[in-house]
Amino acid sequence: MIMEKVGLIAGNGKLPELFLNQCILKGIEPFSVYLFESVEESIKEHKNSVKYSVAQVGKIISHFKKNGITHLIMLGKVEKNLIFSNLKFDLTATKILLSTKNKKDKNILKAIIDYIESENIEVLPQNYLMDEYIAGNETYTKVLPSKNEEKTIEIGIEAAQMLTDIDAGQTVVVKDESVIALEGVEGTDKAILRGGELAGKNCIVVKMARRNQDYRIDIPTIGLETIKKVVEINGRGIVIEADKMLFIDKEEVIKFANKNKIFIKGGLVWREYQ
Numbered sequence: 001m002i003m004e005k006v007g008l009i010a011g012n013g014k015l016p017e018l019f020l021n022q023c024i025l026k027g028i029e030p031f032s033v034y035l036f037e038s039v040e041e042s043i044k045e046h047k048n049s050v051k052y053s054v055a056q057v058g059k060i061i062s063h064f065k066k067n068g069i070t071h072l073i074m075l076g077k078v079e080k081n082l083i084f085s086n087l088k089f090d091l092t093a094t095k096i097l098l099s100t101k102n103k104k105d106k107n108i109l110k111a112i113i114d115y116i117e118s119e120n121i122e123v124l125p126q127n128y129l130m131d132e133y134i135a136g137n138e139t140y141t142k143v144l145p146s147k148n149e150e151k152t153i154e155i156g157i158e159a160a161q162m163l164t165d166i167d168a169g170q171t172v173v174v175k176d177e178s179v180i181a182l183e184g185v186e187g188t189d190k191a192i193l194r195g196g197e198l199a200g201k202n203c204i205v206v207k208m209a210r211r212n213q214d215y216r217i218d219i220p221t222i223g224l225e226t227i228k229k230v231v232e233i234n235g236r237g238i239v240i241e242a243d244k245m246l247f248i249d250k251e252e253v254i255k256f257a258n259k260n261k262i263f264i265k266g267g268l269v270w271r272e273y274q
Contacts (some may be wrong), residue, residue, distance in 0.1 A: 007069040007121070009060065010043050011076025014223060014248055015126070017042050019075050022089040030171045031067050032102040033060050035078065054078055057112060061119050072116070073124040074109075074216070106167050109217045119135035130246060135222075135266045137242035140254050141242040145237060149204060152177050153239050156206030159267060164210040170220050171207045175199045191228045196233025208269065212236035223248040227257055227264070231236030237263030 006023060008030050010016035016032070017040040017044050032049040043049055048067075052060050064072060089097065096111045097103075105149040113123045127134065138144075147151060156174035159182070164170050169183025173195025179196035180203060189205065195203050209220050222240055230238050237257075240247065247253070247266070 003028060003071055005031060005069065006124070007064045007065075007072030008032040008043075009074040010034040010039050011074075011078040012036055012038050013077045013221075013245070014040065015075040015221065016040065018133065018248060019073065019129060020034060020046060022113065025073060026129065028129075031064065031069055033063060035076075039076065042149075047210055050054065055087040055089040056196065057094050057115070058090045060191075061092070061121070064121060065119065065175060069121060071122045071124055073128055075126055091211045104167050106214070106217060113216055123216045126173060126217075126219040127215055127246070129274050133246045133248050133250075135240050135242050135245045135247040137268050140250075140264040140266065141237070143237065143261050145204075145239075145265060146263055149180070149236060152204055153206060153265075155179065156204060156239065157208060157267075160208040161211065161269075164208060170210065171205060173199070173203050173205055175203045188226060192226075192229040192235070196235065201234035203233060205230055205235060205238040207238065207245070208241045213244065219246055221246040221248060222253075224253050224256065224263075227253050227262070230262055231256075231260045235262060237265065239265045239267060241267070242266040242268050250256060 006014060006028055008019060010032050020030055020042060030048060032043055032046055033045050033052050034049060035052065035054045050063060096115050097108065100107045100111045117124055117255055152174050156172050159172045159179045162172060163172060163182055169191065171183040171188045171191050172179055173181040173192060180199040181191050183191035192205055207220055207222060222238065222245065227238065254264065
């Protein structure tokens with residue numbers, strides 16, 4: 001589905017910029033709302049970009065409707081701890097928060113999406129226009145996991161799947177067939193560092209999609225910063241789920257991983273229920 005114009009709600013990180021570039025390549029006019037001053041400069045400098053707070057949901061929707069936007073995408077990091085900070089929510093945001101059964105980030109974002117779509121604006125999955133960044137079923141690096149490490153990886157995959165089922169995170173750190181660290185509200189990078197602090201060198205990072213991932217809300221992603229964290233803890237490598245995650249900065253990341261003798265493995269994961 002290719003359209004003439006599309007809305008973008010942009011958080012931090014590279015994904016909004018990559019999406020903006022894909023829009024331009026395909027002749028789609030993007031209208032961006034960025035949520036923080038820390039977003040990439042290309043987002044702020046684009047002719048159709050404006051800034052609103054993450055708590056100004058009503059104003060964001062009004063802006064898109066005024067510009068004739070019927071489809072939008074939400075990309076970039078919105079730190080989970082913002083949900084618990086002293087933001088001044090507008091009336092629309094307040095109504096949405098009051099309608100949620102609990103304050104899990106997935107439930108809040110789902111409620112926001114439901115409200116946006118009730119205003120006749122369709123929210124697109126975060127892999128829209130991003131096919132070239134989808135992780136493949138392959139080992140990208142010269143270094144491969146050993147047979148013993150494959151056993152540890154299997155345990156990591158099982159733990160990551162269980163972790164995503166309770167909406168706690170998507171990343172685990174494993175070593176010697178043991179689970180060392182589980183991602184919580186702190187995010188992937190800090191979970192990796194914590195795993196390294198607890199178990200020392202030769203840890204393996206495993207990052208999975210949720211079993212029933214709502215790609216409008218989130219798409220698991222790795223890039224150079226993730227791999228730098230693996231190297232920082234003297235890790236052995238990282239395993240990512242093929243076909244369900246984004247792998248950005250690929251050429252630079254693979255070069256960096258090979259230089260530091262770690263592996264990056266994409267794999268298809270059999271799931272009992274999907």
